[in-house]
Amino acid sequence: MLLLCVFIWAGNYLARQFLLEKFSPLFLSAFSLTVISIFFCLLAFLTKSFVRLKRKELLLFCFASLIGLVANQIFLFTGLKYSTATNASLIFSLSPLITAGLAAVFLNEKITLRMIIGSSIAILGIFFVLSVNWKFVFNIGDLLLFGATATFSCNLIFVRMLSKRLSTFIITTYSFMISAVIFDPFILVSSPINWNHSFLVWGFAVLSVIIGQGVTSMIWNMAMNTVGAARSAIVLNLQPLMTMLLTFLIYQTAVTVQQMVGTALVFVGIIFSAVQKGFFSKEQPELVARRMVKTNDMINKEMR
Numbered sequence: 639m640l641l642l643c644v645f646i647w648a649g650n651y652l653a654r655q656f657l658l659e660k661f662s663p664l665f666l667s668a669f670s671l672t673v674i675s676i677f678f679c680l681l682a683f684l685t686k687s688f689v690r691l692k693r694k695e696l697l698l699f700c701f702a703s704l705i706g707l708v709a710n711q712i713f714l715f716t717g718l719k720y721s722t723a724t725n726a727s728l729i730f731s732l733s734p735l736i737t738a739g740l741a742a743v744f745l746n747e748k749i750t751l752r753m754i755i756g757s758s759i760a761i762l763g764i765f766f767v768l769s770v771n772w773k774f775v776f777n778i779g780d781l782l783l784f785g786a787t788a789t790f791s792c793n794l795i796f797v798r799m800l801s802k803r804l805s806t807f808i809i810t811t812y813s814f815m816i817s818a819v820i821f822d823p824f825i826l827v828s829s830p831i832n833w834n835h836s837f838l839v840w841g842f843a844v845l846s847v848i849i850g851q852g853v854t855s856m857i858w859n860m861a862m863n864t865v866g867a868a869r870s871a872i873v874l875n876l877q878p879l880m881t882m883l884l885t886f887l888i889y890q891t892a893v894t895v896q897q898m899v900g901t902a903l904v905f906v907g908i909i910f911s912a913v914q915k916g917f918f919s920k921e922q923p924e925l926v927a928r929r930m931v932k933t934n935d936m937i938n939k940e941m942r
Contacts, residue, residue, distance in 0.1 A: 706793020721779025756911030766900025
């Protein structure tokens with residue numbers, strides 16, 4: 639299930655690059671937020687998951703929507719217009735490290751020596767991938783993609799703050815809903831929109847959002863609860879390799895040895911940071927089993 643999600647996410651980067659040939663980055667940002675908010679709102683309505691928000695929570699949701707979703711989508715689609723799908727997936731793989739740094743600043747979480755060493759290895763890998771003939775080449779698209787990664791990590795911090803009382807599902811639903819309400823009027827007024835595309839193009843755009851962001855997110859969370867966050871992080875970091883492979887198969891884009899070495903360094907750096915002591919011990923299955931029981935208890939309590 640995790641591998642399926644990673645494969646779809648890798649393909650979704652290529653799908654977004656195709657859609658950027660038909661739509662503007664700002665419109666695609668608003669379109670994605672609107673479609674996914676409708677999707678989650680329908681699920682929340684069917685499962686009767688809506689809850690009343692406190693004033694402080696509403697303020698956090700506004701920040702999460704503006705920074706973690708609206709700014710994130712603008713950075714992502716604009717960055718993809720000037721960079722590549724491979725670079726995007728590789729830069730986004732740094733999100734766990736950026737999140738850990740933000741958590742240390744805002745949530746007082748500890749930064750370990752393993753995280754520092756792993757981050758250094760991953761950054762060296764990024765240098766390899768973005769270098770041409772060993773000269774660092776960093777265009778505006780890559781910079782915007784780093785902005786997308788940073789805002790995505792900020793959103794994860796807001797989710798941690800809000801998860802003290804609210805479920806991850808309802809946090810996701812409200813965040814997308816508020817972001818669409820904030821951003822859609824701005825796009826409708828300020829950005830020209832071409833509505834004359836074929837039904838196939840519109841259908842492809844809708845499916846890329848619902849499957850690439852909605853369905854896969856739910857599948858990922860279900861599978862992660864079974865295998866644990868650390869193992870999931872390892873699978874997630876196969877995404878740049880899958881994106882590189884799909885780019886080669888679809889567009890016949892050559893992959894250099896330097897890019898492969900850089901991708902491998904990023905993968906090793908993330909694993910070194912994510913995998914904790916005792917990860918391969920015999921007690922790990924028991925920890926996973928206890929985590930599954932705890933998760934099921936939480937789900938049953940929420941349903942009641």
